[in-house]
Amino acid sequence: GKPAEVPIAAGAGAKPLVKVVLQTDWFAQPEHGGFYQALVKGYYRDAGLDVEIRQGNPTTIPAQVVATGRAEFAIGRSDDVIIAASRGVPLMMIGAFMQRDPQAILFHQESGIKTFKDLDGRNLMAVPGSAFITIMENTFHIKVAVTPTDFGMSRFLADKNFVQQCFLTNEPYYVRKEGANIGVLVLSDSGFSPYRVWYTRRSFAQEHPEVVRAFAAATVRGWSEYISGDRTEANTRIASLNPKMEPGFMDFSVHAMQEYHLVTGDPAAGDAVGRITRERIDTQIRQLSGIGLLDRPVTADEVFDASFLAAPPAPR
Amino acid sequence: MKRQNAWLLPLATGVVLIAAWFGLKRLFRIESYVLPSPAEILAAAWHERATLLTSAFVTGRGALLGFLAAVGVGFALSMVMAFSIRLKQSLYPFILILQMTPVIILAPIFVLWLGQGLPSIVMITFMICFFPVVANTTMGFISVDRNLQELFVMCNATRTQEIRHLRVPGAMPYFLTGMKIAGTLAPIGAITGDFLAGGAQNGVGGIGFMTITYFSQLKIPALFATGLVACLMGFLFVGGVNYLHWRLLHRWHDSMVRKE
Amino acid sequence: MKRQNAWLLPLATGVVLIAAWFGLKRLFRIESYVLPSPAEILAAAWHERATLLTSAFVTGRGALLGFLAAVGVGFALSMVMAFSIRLKQSLYPFILILQMTPVIILAPIFVLWLGQGLPSIVMITFMICFFPVVANTTMGFISVDRNLQELFVMCNATRTQEIRHLRVPGAMPYFLTGMKIAGTLAPIGAITGDFLAGGAQNGVGGIGFMTITYFSQLKIPALFATGLVACLMGFLFVGGVNYLHWRLLHRWHDSMVRKE
Amino acid sequence: MTSRPIVNLEGVGKRFGAGAPVLEGIELTVERGDFVSFIGPSGCGKSTLLRLIAGLTEPTAGRIVVDGMTPADAREEVFLVFQDANLLPWRRVAENVELPLMLRGDPTDRRRERVGEMLNVVGLAEAAEKYPWQLSGGMKMRVSIARALSVAPDILLLDEPFGALDEMTRDRLNEDLLTIRERDPFTAFFVTHSVAEAVFLSTRIVVLSANPGRMHRVIEVPFAQPRTPELRETPGFLSLLAETTRELRLVRR
């Protein structure tokens, strides 16, 4: 590639900022909190970056947006990046802002569901085509019938036997408020545990490694602080962007991220904010390939490069 | 105008458009995960043929039933409203409200009442298709020739007779146009129904289900292939309506009769 | 038929329907998170009035622009196709394909090319609205009275003159019907656009955005309030078209002229 | 004998909306079996008068009584041959003739028979299966006449029924009309531009003046019934023809 024409130097205050766009996968929400923290606290600016966070919506395909150069970074699940890579979309994961995916399965206690096995033969409202469903079916030798998600909860409330996909950080808040006695099965316990990552297109990583590195450092700092420090400013920004974001709800979301260690993972097992391990990526590739979702074989090196991430902060 | 041109010309335009498609793709280096080439779409359609066929069947059933319901109920509603201006004034605003309320708001209610699957899908298809039929047929009913209306008054025709023998045949050109619009909307409606109220057995649901599946799996050529299937289905409906148009009007209506 | 009935009757029916609504809710013990009562919806609408007003403005703009584009481009396309049967045979199938491809498949492309927000929303609204205009106007153009057509031949009228002075005025009743359908679809189109290509600026999105938001917050009465806003918006469009219908046709067309 | 008049017009006037009056002060008492012709300049209100008697429009002044009822109530006894053929474009010739019989619920057999008979009278038996757009102007009017005759109404209103026909067809239909009248007697209101036709057919001729349409003169036609083609050659006929023509000339504006 050609040499970087963008003047980059982390912390080079005098130089003009480098403009980058981060495409998210949904409207602004606490699940994006670390990025907003880095933004509002000026960590990106300090790193020489002028970051624009662009909100996604239900039909945004962030991978497309990044691959076609309309954004430099995007966020999503690691399995989606692997799948995209197998379809010829040249993406590169840089870091994981969530060690564990917040997706879970939501049910009423009255339904008698205790474990994944109890889902056998049930209807599950989820995003059709989600890899986790097939993998879960294979792992537990069960079969579920998928109903496309309508992003709502009315049907759940009206039917004690209704089972639906949820975000630990989201739906439980609302259905509890309506008095539902619910239970959740966390997906990362199902044997398939993707990361939530930020990624860029491979060529950008090659041509502007400094930008990628600078962005990674600021992002990790933002997330670390968001999850355990003072997040007021970031939350104010998020609330200003998305009218859904009421204080009570945001507190719930953050609390859920903390309770389930979504961002930090299990430090005892070596997890840390931002960290991606080859081992887990390899496992995911194997699992995805096992259910035939990969058009062509993918190697871990194609899809992630841990070298942009500074050494993770020592676990506290 | 020779008969064969009916096939040749769209074919020629099609070739031009597809060439332009390829050209654009090359020129702007549009990647296949954004806009696949026609060849890739066909290849994907072929590769997924088993799935697409099954889902086309599932969705086609919903589309057909919803279409028939829309045409039937729409026509009947228009007829009821043709009976009296009071009935019309009372009903029309509520028909408009039904049409104009986004279906996503009503879908959970349908699913709750009708259950998930076919009945709800048919209902959603119906909701999406029926208004063009009502709007057109109603316009046809009120556009009836005043002189012929006087003839029916002269014959002491009852309102029912007037509607049956004057307004219904007179409104046919309008009705058929509404039906054609409904025909193009029916597959879209059923696909929306798949989204909102469908389900899948063994990973295969309707076309709408497969659309989200391919979407979420970034199988873009296959995604476009579902569009192709939707179009083919729509063409069947439009073809059916065109045939009906010909059957019903070719003997007398200005849109068909070739005066020498 | 007295003038006041135009208001009284729908009002009366409305009261009946709302009573039935309350009754059903009571009878089947339908929870408000499935079907709220009209009172709850109005209360929610009032509570959220600031948000709804802003989002109605955002969506209304998209709906209006998309509607105008659909009417303009739809009419123009039909006119182009009226010029020659060859043109029509070449274009119509592709118009059908555009109409019948589910918009969700094309939406990502629009967003990619036009960017997120107004342009894409207008484009999506246009896609959803334009076909009824084309289908109706085209039918109007081919339904022209053959005798009048002969008059124009006799006058050595050019094709352009024939279209301008014979087909366009003759097709008005059809065109207006297509426009009315497009009018009811425009808010739905813009709301779909909000879903597929919209976003929130400074915390306020369009009606479609608020629909997803309320839906995902289980604020069901507020959800229905967005439906209410959509309906009100649609009524504005339909009212506009009805006024146009009256303006253009009341002097001569059978649908309006009251023969004594 | 003080038989009740079958049609009575008392000071009838008509204006459309806020326009100038079209008809004014029409006074007419018609007995059962009368054959009343209206002649007058184009646009003087003849068609409007027939439409008033048929109850297709309401007078804005005066009163119309038909067989003791309002025109609207009496419509079962009345049929109108419209000035335009007024055929349903989607029905074949025979089906168009059949329409009023079907609407009043006659059994299919009787209908078919009657339709065939009447198509014969107007000379269109061979065109029974054609659609209106395949007919000549005169043929369309003949279909319309056959339609009215098939109804056999008590009161037949004819609005220039023979205007689009050649003199021969016209004369024959004039005679057919009289023949039919002997079998099924009906009271006729007849608009025509042919004075000869009016004199030949009528028991009374009303000459209308224009702007607004007023009754200029009523001419009694004294010839005996039944009338035969030979009547046309008699001096009495010719002199009444001349007189009527003279009256008509007087009303030209």
Next chain:
Amino acid sequence: MTSRPIVNLEGVGKRFGAGAPVLEGIELTVERGDFVSFIGPSGCGKSTLLRLIAGLTEPTAGRIVVDGMTPADAREEVFLVFQDANLLPWRRVAENVELPLMLRGDPTDRRRERVGEMLNVVGLAEAAEKYPWQLSGGMKMRVSIARALSVAPDILLLDEPFGALDEMTRDRLNEDLLTIRERDPFTAFFVTHSVAEAVFLSTRIVVLSANPGRMHRVIEVPFAQPRTPELRETPGFLSLLAETTRELRLVRR
């Protein structure tokens, strides 16, 4: 002088689709300035013949030459008064009359003037602002006549233009037609059911027989031009009238 005939029909025949022939073996040579009337029974093909000359339909046998061209090419010189008024329902009376002038691009002033003039001729100056549905049958036909006259074509085809008019209006329009012809000479093809009208106006009368329409006889009308109303009372006129009527009676099927 061997002037080229303005219209020449050579063995012209016409059938619609696979139906029986409507016209057969029509041979006619018409010089500039001729006034040719067609009379014949209803449905014999008179309107079809005019539509053939106007180039609105093609003959299925023979050849038609109009001013050395095909009828379609000669259309600029021709105008047709249709058997129905054929008015655009969304245009007012004056706008309907103006239509052909507007379509051929006459300047607005000239158009307005001409329209006013012709509406005066047909006696409809006061109805200029009305819509067709507000007119009586005869008024509609007069609008159609005014429209054709305003064009001032070289060849004017008239399909029963006066059928819906009373005798007085009709006679006056007959005379107006002759007056206009003296100012703007045109060749006329005229379909009528009034033999008197045909004899009064024509230089030649073609009597057609029916099923299929064939030329039964061509009667030359020898009266001098310009013709005056007094002609109607002359013995020569009356005897030609009688003769033509006789011929017409012969062709009744």
